[in-house]
Amino acid sequence: MNSYRSDIVIIGGGAAGLMAAYGAARQARLGGLPLTVTVLEKMPRPGRKIMITGKGRCNFTNVKPWNDFSTHISSGSRFVKNAFYNFDCNAVLDFFESQGVKTVVERGDRAYPASYKSSDIVDALVRACFGEGVKIATGTEVSGISIDNGFIIDALEAAGPARWKCSRLIISTGGLSYPGTGSTGDGYTWARSFGHTVTPLFPSLTALVLAGYKTDVVPDASMKGHIDRSFPLSETGSKLRGIHLENIALSVSAAGGGLIAEEFGEADFTDGGIEGAAIFRLSRKCVKAMLNGARLSLKIDLKPAVSSEDLLERVRSLWKEADKPSRRPMREKDKCMMILRNLLPAEMIPAFLDCHPRIMTLQRISKTQTKLWVNLENIVKALKDWEMDIDGYVGYERCVVTAGGVSTDEVSPKTMESKKCPGLYLCGEVLDIDSDTGGYNLQTAFSTGMLAGQSASSSLA
Ligand SMILES: Cc1cc2nc3c(=O)[nH]c(=O)nc-3n(C[C@H](O)[C@H](O)[C@H](O)COP(=O)(O)OP(=O)(O)OC[C@H]3O[C@@H](n4cnc5c(N)ncnc54)[C@H](O)[C@@H]3O)c2cc1C
Incomplete structure (x- = not known):
């Protein structure tokens, strides 16, 4: 078995992990500390999820000031505030510009690389890490973590089983959405083993499935209301698929109860169900209500400007x-x-x-x-008054973000260090933080990642 040592190990080379690695290595260099920083990433390349963000265009931040920005964070805004001020959206813009990525800000304060290629963002992060001497071990899947005079990390690399030892460990394994990108929720298990609470996890920013839209649906016994995207469309579903609606008003109500949420904007009928910006904004409350057993209906006003x-x-x-x-x-x-x-x-x-x-x-x-x-x-x-019952929602197979995660009450907002396990840091979507679409999720991953990396480094000074 190969054995390695690194002062700081980061598990997960996504948005948060790569930024943490850069922050840690840069902080060490600026402080004159000869620290080694290693990222362990199970996929063959880092940043697989970043590649699919913003439909491949990567909406990497949102340049709203904190007071507006924070209203788009559904869970964890108070926790994120310090990390945001330490490395805010303008600092993220400057970071990518300094790595040679031209950026543009579009409608809704959304920032993109001017090339509209998410690969430019991934390449810039990897280049910045290498520039600071970070080692990125790809194809390296961590299987377990233990503590014995520091952290011992067991993993499987191409050559077989391997072991890393480190004194500071950063977990940035992301959530559960799009498991094909490598985000399979491994970090939750380790966090629990270190005594952390993981708040209930559920898919957010996802498609809703309307009654009669799909056929042959077999209910998911493990997640109430989950209708896998792969179930076939009904005849009506096939006719609706591909239709794009703009400037519509949407409202969701619970049977026998009141209004759950209202939105205005765009929606698309797709292979999964009804999705798009306005539906995504409704979806968090809908999924949560359905998991709690509520029966919901969606009302669409196709002509909200006319009585x-x-x-x-x-x-x-x-x-x-x-x-x-x-x-x-x-x-x-x-x-x-x-x-x-x-x-x-x-x-x-x-x-x-x-x-x-x-x-x-x-x-x-x-x-x-x-x-x-x-x-x-x-x-x-x-x-x-187009009213339809909502039968369910698309799950982790295609949702944008995982709601819930490692409780932010148990992590220091000033350093991202675990309050349960000294020397352990957590950042990104593995934490109980999730936001709207619009660049907010990547920004919080970058902010919490940068702070975790800097803090881990500083603690070794
Ligand atoms: C389709 C889609 C579009 C999106 N678009 C946007 C957008 O435009 N703007 C925006 O702000 N947000 C967007 N998001 C959300 C955003 O991508 C995530 O919130 C963000 O990437 C989370 O970053 P992270 O580093 O915490 O986790 P991730 O990016 O998920 O990274 C986690 C990494 O950990 C690795 N890993 C996991 N387990 C192990 C293990 N056992 N061993 C080694 N490595 C491991 C994974 O392979 C992965 O690379 C989108 C998400 C999706 C799914």
Whole structure:
């Protein structure tokens, strides 16, 4: 078995771990300390998750000032504050610029590399680490940690079992989302073994699955409401998939209870369910409520800027227009389609009609004859009040972030050091910190990582 020694070992070469390694090595160099810093990363390359962030464009921070920034942190904002001020969004921008990455700030204060290539962010982090003499051992999966006059880390590397010894250990193994990137929640087990509490874990920033959207669903006995993304789409789901909705108002209510959450913005029907920025913002509260047994429904207002009365007037005037004596006579169904084409994207109409069978109904007018009836009030109701039950949510296989984690009450916000185990530091998503989409999650990973690295180094001075 190969044996190694490093003053500081960091488990997990993601956003938090790479920044921790850079922070630790740089701090040591500036302090004139000859420390060795090693990152152990199980994947063949570091930063696999960063590669898929922001749809491959990497929204690496958000440049809002702390007072606004902190309102986008769902859990852990008080804990993060000190780390943020130590290494804030402007410092992160400066860091990447100093590594040769040109950056741009877009709508909503979201910062991206100007190339819109997430690989530029990963390359910059790795380059910065190497520049400070950090060793990155990839393909090295840690299997266990013990304490004996320092930390002993057992791992499997390409050559076989290996062991590292260190006096300062940083755990930055991330959460559980997108396990294919290497984030499989290993850090929670070790943190528990050191006496830490792990608050309940659940998927956040994820797709919601509407009733009737999927078929052949087998309920997940281990996670209430989880509907794996791989279940096939129903006929209605297939018709809805690919539709993008903008400027819509959304609200979620619990059966027999009140309003759970409201949002305004964009949504997309996908292979998983309904997702997109506004749904992601709703999803945390929805998943939590469903895990607690709540039955939820989603209401979509496709025309939030118009009142129901005004919309009905418009629908009636479109109907009259179609009925004008000067026009070629139209069948009832064609008139209905003409109204809908005026109010909805054409590709959405078949699924919209499937979901609202009361818009067009057949009425028997004699023993042998039926007449198609178009209900204008029901068109308005469908546009303003499209209500669907929520059957569940997509889980860790495709959620953006894991809510819950190592309790921040047990970690020092000033240093990121464990209050349970001296010499152990934790940073990034393994902690009970999660935020909205918009660059907040990577920024908190960078801030907590930098502080953990600097503190681990300083403690060896
Ligand atoms: C699809 C998607 C898009 C996203 N887009 C954005 C975005 O645009 N902006 C934003 O701010 N946030 C985004 N996020 C969230 C953000 O990527 C994460 O919050 C952030 O990467 C967490 O960083 P981390 O370093 O804590 O964990 P991770 O990035 O998950 O890194 C953990 C690392 O630890 C390694 N590891 C785990 N176990 C072991 C072990 N036993 N041995 C060795 N190594 C191990 C893993 O391989 C991994 O490399 C996105 C997330 C996803 C899934």
